[in-house]
Amino acid sequence: MSEKQKVIVIGAGAAGISAAVRLANAGLSVTLLEARDRIGGRILMQHDPSFPQPIALGAEFVHGLPPEIWEPLEAKKIDIKEVEGTPWCFRNGALIPCDFFSDVDEILKKMDASSPDESFLQYLRRTFPDSKSSPNFSEAKKHALAYVRGFNAADPDRVGVHWLVEGMKAEEEIQGDRAFRSRNGYEDLLEIFRSQLSEANIEIRTQTVVRSVHWKPGEVRVHARREENALHFIAARVLVTLPLGVLQASAETEGAVPFVPSLAAYKSTALETLVMGKVTRVVVRFRRRFWEDMSPAGSKKTLADMKFIFSDDEFFPTWWTAMPENLPIITGWAPDDCSEKLQGQNRPSVVERALETLAKLLSLPKSQLSDLMEAAYFHDWQSDLFCLGAYSYGAVGSTGAQKELGAPLDGTLFFAGEATDITGHNGTVHGAIASGHRAAQEILDSIGSLTA
Ligand SMILES: Cc1cc2nc3c(=O)[nH]c(=O)nc-3n(C[C@H](O)[C@H](O)[C@H](O)COP(=O)(O)OP(=O)(O)OC[C@H]3O[C@@H](n4cnc5c(N)ncnc54)[C@H](O)[C@@H]3O)c2cc1C
Structure with a gap:
């Protein structure tokens, strides 16, 4: 593979870093553009x-x-x-040890992706109508709503049952109901990222805020700003790992990164049905x-x-x-x-x-x-202008939206980031890394097909 192949990666979060390292290790020249003065993005x-x-x-x-x-x-x-440790619930003005997880599980497991999609709230109301005879179950429904709102940072009236089922299936495969921390939390992973970036000799430009992306097949012009200086970068391939909130922001919103021509023409379902x-x-x-x-x-x-x-x-x-x-x-x-x-x-x-x-x-x-x-x-x-939200979820009708959001355009613009993960792990660090690996492979394949 030619050493002259150049790729610009926008965003030094888990997705951008993982992709950049794979690309550089495959012999490409990689420049990583990051708006903040640090790497890691939502690992803060x-x-x-x-x-x-x-x-x-x-x-x-x-x-x-x-x-x-x-x-x-x-x-x-x-x-x-x-x-x-022990979970406690605040009930009737006091804390009591509580274990509602199996009840919530029962509610979640009855969701069915083969029925027409609906919001979690609609599903809950339809499947478990209120009943005075089982007050404990009303309590379980409250916990289920709180779980979806808390864990997925999602509005229960918008989040789609199909998206939730997909996520649960993916979680089951990796025992996602268990939670872990490493010794220094995600600082340990950041440290690994730092050494991978340095070993792969990747040029990292922090405090470089991308302002717009102008593209046509085979050429991308990235306009950025570092303090008072305007900067311009040109490459045949650019990997975009901007958070969903930034991609969805209208041009007049602070933090928005307009694409010319607009992404909305290619990725409308994704931008409309995925939610930050x-x-x-x-x-x-x-x-x-x-x-x-x-x-x-x-x-x-x-x-x-x-x-x-x-x-x-x-x-x-x-x-x-x-x-x-x-x-x-x-x-x-x-x-x-x-x-x-x-x-x-x-x-x-x-x-x-x-x-x-x-x-x-x-x-x-x-x-x-x-x-x-x-x-x-x-x-x-x-x-936070470089995120405009916490993490993504799928609204009703979002099936396939992550794939659409992540799909490359004309072998020129490529996309990664937790919202583009197609393995059911949106909104997580590992989902972001998986998306970075997927996009890096797409870039390598596109170059391979040119040189073959
Ligand atoms: C509060 C909170 C708690 C979370 N808890 C967990 C958890 O416990 N476990 C878990 O697995 N996941 C958790 N997540 C989700 C996880 O952090 C994300 O899914 C993951 O880090 C996203 O990585 P990314 O590379 O897709 O995006 P990001 O990390 O957001 O990377 C995108 C990068 O693009 C940069 N950028 C934005 N705009 C521009 C611009 N104009 N120019 C240049 N660069 C720009 C950003 O600064 C950022 O560095 C949490 C997220 C939040 C917000």
């Missing part, structure tokens, strides 16, 4: 000099046993631990794990091994600790409409709101929590 680890562990503000868990993540971590002998979920995330760091010795009213058990708190709070319904690590941090998760309500608010007001919720859930005065708090970290993903 905050380093606080006063705390030994990096804090995850984007991806945190390894869902199941995906080879895309386990293989590189195991090759470096990095310790991976399963998330353990919303998440605001807060991590609160305390002086100590004060909840260790607390026993909620009516419970003999302490919160020492608490892993999750589930509630119907209107802002931060879900919380989790670092279990099995004994770190003094708790994460608050505001998905979908909860996140919309917080959108654009500044850090102090979001943290204040989070502390109010946590104080209510733990039945403690907020002032006590504020005194115990050492630091708080937050990220509002839908206000």
Whole structure:
């Protein structure tokens, strides 16, 4: 293969990096353009000099046993631990240990991809009409709604049953119901990415914001800006790994990257039926794990091994600790409409709101929590101009949309990123990596077919 073949990759997230490394290792000259001053995209680890562990503000868990993540971590002998502990639910003003997962599973497993597609909310109402005779089941339905909203960051009235079934099937194959973290969280994978990029001699241009992409078969002109300087890049092939939110943004939206001619002409179903979920995330760091010795009213058990708190709070319904690590941090998760309500608010007001919720859930005065708090970290993903949302999901009628979004155009524009994953793992790091590998192969095949 000619060493002169040049590829530009837009976006240094998991998808862009994985593709760039494959392409460079196959002998191509790769330039990676990244708007931020760092690589990783939605893998965002905050380093606080006063705390030994990096804090995850984007991806945190390894869902199941995906080879895309386990293989590189195991090759470096990095310790991976399963998330353990007790889930608690906030009911009637107090926390109680709860296990609703098998009930939720029962609801989810009855979804059927051979029936016409419908939203999860429609499915729930049609299949399990309200019944006074089984109040426990109403509780299970609430948990199922909260699960879809929380885990998929999806609006239950929009997310398609077919998309959910596809994801569940894919998860089953890798035991996706189990969650893991490596020793330093996703910082470990970032470190592996850094050394792969450096070994493959890839030119990385950070703080380079792509402003528009002009293309015709065999030629792409990428217009970008680095601080005050306009930059232009030309290549016969460009791999686009921009997040779905950026691809969907209308030209007048800040952060949008217009394509000329427009992508909408080629990828209309995808851009209309895939949805960017919303998440605001807060991590609160305390002086100590004060909840260790607390026993909620009516419970003999302490919160020492608490892993999750589930509630119907209107802002931060879900919380989790670092279990099995004994770190003094708790994460608050505001998905979908909860996140919309917080959108654009500044850090102090979001943290204040989070502390109010946590104080209510733990039945403690907020002032006590504020005194115990050492630091708080937050990220509002839908206000992040280089993402415009958290991660993607499929709405009703989205079958095939990921494939359409990821399909190359004229052997010139190629696409990767979690929203283009066709293996059922959208919205995950391993799905993003798989999409990067798929796109790299498509590029290599297109070059191979020219040189053959
Ligand atoms: C809050 C949150 C929690 C998550 N939790 C998990 C989890 O626990 N486990 C899991 O597996 N997954 C999780 N995910 C999902 C996972 O992080 C993503 O699916 C994955 O990281 C996406 O990788 P990507 O390469 O497709 O996109 P990105 O990582 O978004 O990469 C795209 C890159 O394009 C860059 N870019 C954007 N605009 C421009 C521009 N104009 N010019 C140049 N560059 C640009 C961006 O800065 C970014 O670096 C989470 C995501 C979020 C937001």
